[in-house]
Amino acid sequence: MPGVITLLPGDGVGPEVVAGARTVLDAVSRRFGHQFEFREADIGGCAIDAGGTPLPAETLSACLSADGVLLGAVGGPQWSDPAARVRPEQGLLELRRAMGVFANLRPVATHPALYAASPLKDRLLAGVDILFVRELTGGIYFGDKTRSADSASDLCSYSREEIERVVRLACRLASGRGGHVTSVDKANVLETSRLWRETATRVARDEFPGIRLEHALVDAAAMQLIQQPARFDVVVTENMFGDILTDEASVITGSIGMLPSASLADSGPGLYEPIHGSAPDIAGRGIANPCGAILSAAMMLRHSLGLEAEAAAVEQATWETVARGIGTADLVAPGAPAITTRDMAATIAAALDDDAAVRRAIA
Ligand code: IPM
Ligand code: MG
Numbered sequence: 001m002p003g004v005i006t007l008l009p010g011d012g013v014g015p016e017v018v019a020g021a022r023t024v025l026d027a028v029s030r031r032f033g034h035q036f037e038f039r040e041a042d043i044g045g046c047a048i049d050a051g052g053t054p055l056p057a058e059t060l061s062a063c064l065s066a067d068g069v070l071l072g073a074v075g076g077p078q079w080s081d082p083a084a085r086v087r088p089e090q091g092l093l094e095l096r097r098a099m100g101v102f103a104n105l106r107p108v109a110t111h112p113a114l115y116a117a118s119p120l121k122d123r124l125l126a127g128v129d130i131l132f133v134r135e136l137t138g139g140i141y142f143g144d145k146t147r148s149a150d151s152a153s154d155l156c157s158y159s160r161e162e163i164e165r166v167v168r169l170a171c172r173l174a175s176g177r178g179g180h181v182t183s184v185d186k187a188n189v190l191e192t193s194r195l196w197r198e199t200a201t202r203v204a205r206d207e208f209p210g211i212r213l214e215h216a217l218v219d220a221a222a223m224q225l226i227q228q229p230a231r232f233d234v235v236v237t238e239n240m241f242g243d244i245l246t247d248e249a250s251v252i253t254g255s256i257g258m259l260p261s262a263s264l265a266d267s268g269p270g271l272y273e274p275i276h277g278s279a280p281d282i283a284g285r286g287i288a289n290p291c292g293a294i295l296s297a298a299m300m301l302r303h304s305l306g307l308e309a310e311a312a313a314v315e316q317a318t319w320e321t322v323a324r325g326i327g328t329a330d331l332v333a334p335g336a337p338a339i340t341t342r343d344m345a346a347t348i349a350a351a352l353d354d355d356a357a358v359r360r361a362i363a
Contacts, residue, residue, distance in 0.1 A: 003305045004037045006066040006269075008059065011045040011079075011088060012278025013288035013341075014072020020290025020345030021070060021297040024317075027349035028301065028310050039066065043095065044074025044088035044278075054091025060098055068304035069099070069271045070297055073278035097137050101263035101271050102162065103169045104134040104242065105299070108249040108259065110229075113323040116333065117254030120226065127230040130249060131177065133170040134242025136263055138162045139192070141239045158192045158238065163199040165266070170236035171208040178233035180212045184221045184241055196238060218245070225249055250275060257289030257330045258322075260296035262303050270304040272296040286340045289328040291318055294348060317351035 007022065009015035022038065029036050041059040048054050054074070063069045074088040110118065110128040118125055135158075143155030167183065174181045183200040185193035197215055204213035216224070218241045224231065225245065229252050237245065250256040256276045263271040274292025282288055295318060302311035322331060326347055329338040339347070 002035045002037065003067045004039065004065070005300070006062045006069045007038055007040045008043045008063070008069060008071040009040065009046075010043050010072040010074045010278065011076045012073050012280045012283040013276075014044075014074070014278060016072075016283075016286060016288050016341045017274060017290045017293035018070060018072040020341050021293040023342075023345040023349050024294045024314060024352065025297055027352040028307075028314060031313070031352050032307070032310050034307070034310075043071065043091045045076050045079040047091060048079060048086055048088060052086070054086055054088050055094045055098075059091075060095065063095060063099060063269065063271070066269050068269050068300040069095075070293070070300060071095075071271060071273040072293065073274070073276070075278045076280045076283070093141060096263060096271065097142065099263075099271055100137065100265040100268065102135060102137045102266075103166050103264045104132075104136040105173070105262045105264065105303075106132040106134060106242075106246045106249075106259065106275060108132065108246070108253055110253050111258075111319060111322070113319070113325075114254030114258070114331070117331070118252060120229070120252055124227075124229060125252070128232075128252060129177075130229065130232045131173060131234045132242060132246050132249065133166060133173065133234060133236040134246060135162065135166045135236075135238045136242075137239075139239035156190070156192050156240075158195060160195065160199055163196050164203055167200045167203045167236055168207065169264070170234050171204055171211045171213075174211055174234040175208065179210060180214070180233035182214050182216050182221070182232055182235045184216050184218050184235060184237035184245065186218050186241070187215070188217060192238070200236070221245065222248060225252070246275060255289065255330045256292070257328065258291045258295065260292055260294075260299050262296070262299040264303060270300060272300040272304075286342060287329050287338070288341050289330050290341050290345045291322070291331075291348075294318055294345065313352060314348075317348050317354075321348050321351055 009018040041062045108130045110125040140156035187193040187197045298311040298314035301307040
C-alpha cells in the first residue's frame with residue numbers, strides 16, 4: 001500500500017532517531033511490499049534558525065496532506081531564553097492544534113529485559129501495562145495567557161465536547177484491553193475537573209456499560225503509579241496532568257528512550273513522536289536510543305496506515321532485539337558494550353527480514 005509519511009526530525013537527537021525509524025520503515029516496505037513516500041520538513045529550533053518561525057507554512061501543509069507524521073523532538077538550550085519571542089515548543093503546540101490531534105496515546109509497559117534499569121523493585125514491575133490517553137489540544141496549555149511586570153495568568157478551560165471525545169476514545173481503547181479506565185482529575189479543587197468527572201461518568205455509563213470507570217485525584221494517582229503501577233489499565237486525563245504523569249510513568253519502565261506516542265484526531269493524519277525529547281546532552285553523538293521513534297513508527301503503521309501486522313512485527317523485532325541484550329547505552333548494564341543509534345536501528349531492521357520473527361509477530 002502507498003502511504004505518504006512526513007518526517008519532522010527537529011532538534012537535538014531528533015534527526016538521529018528519526019533516521020533510525022526510517023531505516024526500519026524501509027525494512028517494512030521491503031518485507032511487506034509497501035511503497036511509502038517520505039517527505040521531510042523543519043520544525044522547532046532548526047526552523048527558527050532557518051526562517052524565524054518554529055512551524056513554517058510549508059511544514060504545516062506537508063503534515064496536513066500526509067497519512068502520518070513522525071516527529072523526532074523539538075527544543076534545546078540555545079532556544080531556551082525565557083525572554084525569547086519565539087520558542088521551538090510553540091511549533092509543536094501549534095502543529096498539534098492545527099492537526100486537531102486531541103488524544104495523545106502513551107503506552108507504558110514494563111519488560112523483564114529492562115527490570116534491572118528500573119528504579120522500582122521487580123515485584124512492582126510484573127504486569128505493568130498502562131495506556132495513558134492524554135487530552136492534547138485543550139486546558140491550560142491553550143488558554144489565554146496574561147503577563148505584566150509582577151503578575152501572570154494561564155487560563156484552564158475545557159468544554160464538555162472536548163472531554164467527551166477523549167473519554168470516549170479512552171473507553172473504546174479500554175474495551176479492547178482490560179476494560180478498566182481510571183479518569184484522573186483534581187475535582188476537589190478545580191471547576192474544570194468537576195466538569196471532567198461529571199462528563200466522564202456520563203459517557204462511561206451511557207455509552208460503555210462494559211467499562212469499569214474509576215476516578216482518581218491527580219496527586220493520589222501520582223503516588224499509586226509508583227506504589228502499585230500494575231493496578232492501572234487505561235488512564236485518561238487532561239493535558240497538563242497527562243504531561244506530568246507520563247514523564248513519571250516513563251521512569252518505571254527503565255528507559256524513557258523506549259517509549260512511543262501517537263496523537264490522534266477524529267479524522268486526518270496522526271502525529272507520532274517518541275516521548276524522550278531532544279536530549280541535547282547526547283545529541284549528535286550517535287548514541288541516542290532510536291526505539292522510541294521506531295515504536296512510534298509502529299503506532300503510525302497501526303493507527304494511520306491500517307497496517308496492524310506490520311506494526312506488530314516492528315514491535316516484536318524491537319523487543320526481541322532488546323531482550324537479546326543488544327542496546328544503546330541507556331539499555332545495557334553500566335560498563336557493558338553498547339551499540340550506536342544507527343546499529344540499533346539496523347539490527348531491528350535485520351530482525352524484520354527474519355521470517356521466524358515476523359511469523360511470531362503476526363501469529
Ligand atoms: C511532551 C512535551 C511537550 C508538552 C512540550 C515539548 C511542549 O513535554 O510532549 O510531553 O508539554 O506537551
Ligand atoms: Mg512532556
